[in-house]
Amino acid sequence: MSIDYNERIPNNVNLSDNRRLQRALESWQPKFQDWWSEMGPEGFQVQDIYLRTAVSVDAKGWANFGYVKMPEYRWGIFLTEREGERQVNFGDHKGEAAWQEVPGEYRSVLRRLIVTQGDTEPASVEQQRLLGATCPSLYDLRNLFQVNVEEGRHLWAMVYLLDAHFGRDGREEAEALLDRRSGDSDKPRILEAFNEKTPDWLSFFMFTYFTDRDGKYQLGSLAESGFDPLSRSCQFMLTEEAHHMFVGESGVNRVIRRACELMNEHDTDDIAKYGGVSLDLIQKHVNFHFSVSVDLFGQELSTNAATYYTAGIKGRFNETKIDDDHMLTDASYPILELLGDKIVEKREAALNAVNERLRDEYIVDCQRGVDRWNKSIKEAGIDFEIKLPHRAFHRGIGTFSEVKATPEGKIITEAEWNSRHAEWLPTDEDRAFVQSLMKPVTEPGKFAGWIAPPARGINQQPVDFEYVRLT
Numbered sequence: 001m002s003i004d005y006n007e008r009i010p011n012n013v014n015l016s017d018n019r020r021l022q023r024a025l026e027s028w029q030p031k032f033q034d035w036w037s038e039m040g041p042e043g044f045q046v047q048d049i050y051l052r053t054a055v056s057v058d059a060k061g062w063a064n065f066g067y068v069k070m071p072e073y074r075w076g077i078f079l080t081e082r083e084g085e086r087q088v089n090f091g092d093h094k095g096e097a098a099w100q101e102v103p104g105e106y107r108s109v110l111r112r113l114i115v116t117q118g119d120t121e122p123a124s125v126e127q128q129r130l131l132g133a134t135c136p137s138l139y140d141l142r143n144l145f146q147v148n149v150e151e152g153r154h155l156w157a158m159v160y161l162l163d164a165h166f167g168r169d170g171r172e173e174a175e176a177l178l179d180r181r182s183g184d185s186d187k188p189r190i191l192e193a194f195n196e197k198t199p200d201w202l203s204f205f206m207f208t209y210f211t212d213r214d215g216k217y218q219l220g221s222l223a224e225s226g227f228d229p230l231s232r233s234c235q236f237m238l239t240e241e242a243h244h245m246f247v248g249e250s251g252v253n254r255v256i257r258r259a260c261e262l263m264n265e266h267d268t269d270d271i272a273k274y275g276g277v278s279l280d281l282i283q284k285h286v287n288f289h290f291s292v293s294v295d296l297f298g299q300e301l302s303t304n305a306a307t308y309y310t311a312g313i314k315g316r317f318n319e320t321k322i323d324d325d326h327m328l329t330d331a332s333y334p335i336l337e338l339l340g341d342k343i344v345e346k347r348e349a350a351l352n353a354v355n356e357r358l359r360d361e362y363i364v365d366c367q368r369g370v371d372r373w374n375k376s377i378k379e380a381g382i383d384f385e386i387k388l389p390h391r392a393f394h395r396g397i398g399t400f401s402e403v404k405a406t407p408e409g410k411i412i413t414e415a416e417w418n419s420r421h422a423e424w425l426p427t428d429e430d431r432a433f434v435q436s437l438m439k440p441v442t443e444p445g446k447f448a449g450w451i452a453p454p455a456r457g458i459n460q461q462p463v464d465f466e467y468v469r470l471t
């Protein structure tokens with residue numbers, strides 16, 4: 001079904017047939033607009049931005065590109081079409097028809113999962129709201145805004161589920177999603193990584209590479225849900241998410257390529273005085289953003305995750321492609337645990353290790369981009385390798401949050417950590433240096449001195465296309 005853009009809220013869910021829901025969403029819409037003007041990107045609200053908008057939910061050719069002013073972006077409700085009759089594919093309800101309504105017994109856990117996912121969407125927009133002022137190019141500025149408007153749309157996707165399926169509680173949660181604020185001590189966002197600052201563009205690229213990728217894995221597991229509307233919502237969000245991770249991976253790669261250029265040109269590692277971000281400093285940012293993002297997968301062993309799985313609410317990534325009983329009755333799974341100051345592998349009940357499995361898959365996926373970054377370094381003839389830190393490094397959640405570890409995964413004392421962490425994580429001085437590079441470049445086709453131009457433009461437009469019309 002195509003998306004109806006004649007409606008006040010574009011959608012492919014026959015919204016006009018459900019007056020109650022339509023009214024609920026239409027009364028939330030102006031509140032969302034208020035939130036966007038208060039907490040969305042600062043500035044650039046009256047400019048034309050070259051953005052893509054979803055026009056269908058067909059995997060091929062779903063998007064349309066054109067100039068849009070952000071407040072006029074057509075946020076709407078788009079669910080992937082159902083292919084035939086779907087079933088619950090795992091857990092105790094395996095083989096039953098997928099649920100079109102929320103099963104009463106799972107109402108509160110489902111609401112919690114939807115709210116937690118929904119909360120991350122506006123949070124990242126808030127974290128990124130000041131970046132426009134220091135864009136390294138119009139191309140990058142456009143990509144930032146594309147990510148921002150789509151995170152806004154992801155919020156719509158979750159609010160639709162709350163309003164359509166959770167009655168009055170759902171409406172209250174929908175309002176609360178607009179009330180919390182990233183980094184606010186009184187009403188913070190739910191997950192810690194979404195209360196961190198994204199103060200500069202290097203952090204933005206790291207965030208979209210590492211933290212949006214957590215989103216991919218969470219959405220992927222929710223796309224397996226037996227609750228069909230949630231599954232279909234998340235499926236379509238994943239289509240949009242791919243571009244966010246592309247922005248991150250290619251962004252970091254361009255910073256690396258520029259660093260290598262400066263190193264070769266000046267025959268030194270110390271490129272700060274030439275306005276570049278050194279590979280060491282990039283590594284420190286990788287250490288930070290990776291460690292904060294792996295925390296998002298929660299405890300290694302989780303009875304909550306087991307409950308979600310058994311209930312058929314949240315599956316494993318690519319659940320139906322896994323060759324097993326999809327019940328995890330007697331299955332075990334290897335996990336890393338602490339034994340004194342040693343890290344050892346132990347087998348635990350797979351059902352309790354669902355989070356850890358997802359984290360493992362995430363880490364493998366993170367490594368793929370790191371390999372491509374290293375290829376750029378190698379091609380420049382430079383002997384340096386970016387490495388993902390060990391999962392025990394700099395953790396705030398789970399077993400390893402109890403200890404201090406080096407990026408190689410060696411357990412160290414608190415005293416050693418205190419004397420060495422500045423080697424591994426960005427210091428205030430490092431952050432101030434990166435901040436000093438953040439000078440806006442807004443002439444079409446021009447790029448800041450710390451980042452290489454992209455290989456190609458967006459939607460087959462040239463790199464020097466006017467992606468944002470500033471005047």
Ligand SMILES: [Fe+2]
Pocket residue numbers: 121150151154215241
């Ligand atoms: Fe998102």
Ligand SMILES: [Fe+2]
Pocket residue numbers: 151212215241244
């Ligand atoms: Fe995203």
